[in-house]
Amino acid sequence: MRAALRIPKLAVYVAGLVPAAWTFYLGLQDQLGPEPIKTLEQELGLWSLRFLLLCLLISPLRRVAGVDLFRYRRALGLLAFYYAALHLSAYVALDHGFDWPAIGRDILKRPYVTIGMAAFVILVPLAATSNNAAIRRLGATAWARLHKLVYVAAILAAAHFLLIVKSWPAEPLLYAAATAALLAVRAFPSVLRHARRAAESVIPGRPQA
Amino acid sequence: MRASRSFFLPEAQMLIRHSPDIAPSEITPRSLYLRRREFLAGFGASLAFAGAAQATPLAATRSPFSTSEPKTPRTDVLAYNNFYEFGGRKSDPADNAHTLTTKPWKVRIDGLVAKPADFLLEDLIEPHALEERVYRMRCVEGWSMVIPWIGVQLSEILKRAEPLGSAKYVAFETLVRPEEMPGQKGLLQLLPWPYVEGLRLDEALHPLTILAVGLYGETLPNQNGAPLRLVVPWKYGFKGIKSIVRISLVETQPKTSWNIQNPREYGFYSNVNPNVDHPRWSQATERRIGEGGLFAKRRPTLMYNGYADQVASLYGGMDLERYF
Numbered sequence: 001m002r003a004a005l006r007i008p009k010l011a012v013y014v015a016g017l018v019p020a021a022w023t024f025y026l027g028l029q030d031q032l033g034p035e036p037i038k039t040l041e042q043e044l045g046l047w048s049l050r051f052l053l054l055c056l057l058i059s060p061l062r063r064v065a066g067v068d069l070f071r072y073r074r075a076l077g078l079l080a081f082y083y084a085a086l087h088l089s090a091y092v093a094l095d096h097g098f099d100w101p102a103i104g105r106d107i108l109k110r111p112y113v114t115i116g117m118a119a120f121v122i123l124v125p126l127a128a129t130s131n132n133a134a135i136r137r138l139g140a141t142a143w144a145r146l147h148k149l150v151y152v153a154a155i156l157a158a159a160h161f162l163l164i165v166k167s168w169p170a171e172p173l174l175y176a177a178a179t180a181a182l183l184a185v186r187a188f189p190s191v192l193r194h195a196r197r198a199a200e201s202v203i204p205g206r207p208q209a
Numbered sequence: 210m211r212a213s214r215s216f217f218l219p220e221a222q223m224l225i226r227h228s229p230d231i232a233p234s235e236i237t238p239r240s241l242y243l244r245r246r247e248f249l250a251g252f253g254a255s256l257a258f259a260g261a262a263q264a265t266p267l268a269a270t271r272s273p274f275s276t277s278e279p280k281t282p283r284t285d286v287l288a289y290n291n292f293y294e295f296g297g298r299k300s301d302p303a304d305n306a307h308t309l310t311t312k313p314w315k316v317r318i319d320g321l322v323a324k325p326a327d328f329l330l331e332d333l334i335e336p337h338a339l340e341e342r343v344y345r346m347r348c349v350e351g352w353s354m355v356i357p358w359i360g361v362q363l364s365e366i367l368k369r370a371e372p373l374g375s376a377k378y379v380a381f382e383t384l385v386r387p388e389e390m391p392g393q394k395g396l397l398q399l400l401p402w403p404y405v406e407g408l409r410l411d412e413a414l415h416p417l418t419i420l421a422v423g424l425y426g427e428t429l430p431n432q433n434g435a436p437l438r439l440v441v442p443w444k445y446g447f448k449g450i451k452s453i454v455r456i457s458l459v460e461t462q463p464k465t466s467w468n469i470q471n472p473r474e475y476g477f478y479s480n481v482n483p484n485v486d487h488p489r490w491s492q493a494t495e496r497r498i499g500e501g502g503l504f505a506k507r508r509p510t511l512m513y514n515g516y517a518d519q520v521a522s523l524y525g526g527m528d529l530e531r532y533f
């Protein structure tokens with residue numbers, strides 16, 4: 001099972017950027033429905049959150065199920081950052097037409113935008129240090145400590161989504177629940193141990209991770 | 210109970226002062242009037258058929274209250290709706306609302322009126338002349354449309370019930386029918402049902418306030434609130450309660466659904482106001498649906514959605530930050 005996935009990393013980047021390219025293409029073709037700007041903006045934000053959560057899934061996946069996708073973790077994290085950057089660009093350029101005073105007011109006054117911005121600001125140093133040279137320069141311990149900030153970014157991103165909506169529709173709640181679950185398995189290692197034992201009893205003889 | 214007072218005449222006269230001058234050419238010519246009677250008969254007949262919703266053409270006279278701005282494409286008006294009885298996404302009503310049966314449709318008018326009654330929709334509408342009103346519609350979420358509604362002035366209908374002097378507000382209620390409204394059942398229900406709305410009596414009697422039975426020349430599509438909905442063009446769209454089954458005249462300010470759901474964010478008045486932001490987003494600008502694709506610009510939101518000349522006097526001296 002562990003040997004099964006040997007997709008080149010480059011393919012992950014390329015495939016990961018397809019939704020952005022496709023959505024933008026649909027927008028140019030006037031195929032994004034009545035509110036194309038909003039749809040594009042939302043789609044980019046959603047993919048950012050999805051990649052962020054996928055990134056957080058890698059480590060529990062290995063520990064619980066023995067599926068090792070570690071070699072793709074950096075790609076997923078960077079994709080989350082690229083989508084956040086595209087999402088922010090769509091917000092600045094298309095949604096607000098570079099109306100900087102309005103954008104500034106929005107960021108300062110609207111908690112959900114402030115929180116989204118905070119998530120983005122956190123992702124910047126993480127993206128900037130997602131390369132081997134940076135890991136060497138920082139040293140593994142400092143690098144790992146810095147990258148713990150990804151949990152904060154995930155919490156902020158999920159909160160950002162929850163704060164946008166009217167009433168309580170399912171989608172942001174599901175993403176918030178997924179975020180909470182991925183953080184819980186880290187905060188409470190016993191959850192992981194139980195999960196692994198359960199997995200082992202189902203798949204006897206599975207090699208240890 | 211006290212007998213009804215002749216409540217309407219002074220009120221109506223007061224309101225006429227706010228309305229724009231009606232050009233002589235706007236007065237309906239006799240031939241058109243007669244034709245309209247035929248179509249009205251058609252309206253009644255079409256509504257009398259029980260069964261699935263079928264868009265039926267409606268004839269209506271043009272109204273001087275109409276804006277001449279370009280109309281939002283019909284496909285967008287029918288595809289992009291907030292109607293939480295059918296789900297929380299904008300596309301849900303168009304996808305799900307076909308299950309709603311609107312024939313027969315009964316509307317109860319009760320409360321502080323001399324003549325409470327249950328009406329069949331056709332009996333409620335048929336005595337009145339249908340008008341086409343092309344109105345701006347501003348959603349509280351920051352988008353807007355221009356929609357050619359067909360309907361009758363709410364004041365005309367209320368008049369028939371003869372409101373008592375004690376009536377100060379009008380309360381409206383939407384159908385509750387979970388078998389046909391998927392948003393009204395299941396785990397995650399977005400609002401308490403029935404959806405309820407309300408207006409001050411003077412707002413309800415204002416000539417801009419209509420009960421719509423159609424749009425774009427046809428009976429209302431289900432997703433737009435068939436068969437009968439409220440349209441109050443100077444208020445945020447959610448005040449325009451859909452699929453109305455009850456209209457009650459009451460003495461105290463009625464509860465309204467979004468205000469119940471989140472009183473900090475949605476007030477009873479909910480007049481369009483670019484200077485009073487929603488707690489979570491600015492109301493200073495809006496995006497007009499169907500305008501310019503990916504590179505469209507926002508446009509400034511107008512006070513009372515551009516109807517300030519007609520309605521600002523209703524709110525003279527009121528603190529609009531407080532009564533949002």
Ligand code: HEM
Pocket residue numbers: 038041042043044045046047048049052084087088091107113116117118119120123153157160161164
């Ligand atoms: C890591 C960073 C971010 C993530 C993961 C993220 C994610 C999301 C998600 C999931 C949505 C909801 C999409 C939907 O409704 O389907 C959203 C909407 C939104 N985000 Fe972000 N976001 C981020 C950063 C930002 C930043 C930096 C800004 C602006 C400064 C921003 C502004 C917005 C706005 C305005 C919306 C609402 C769009 C609309 O519905 O009109 N976000 N974001």
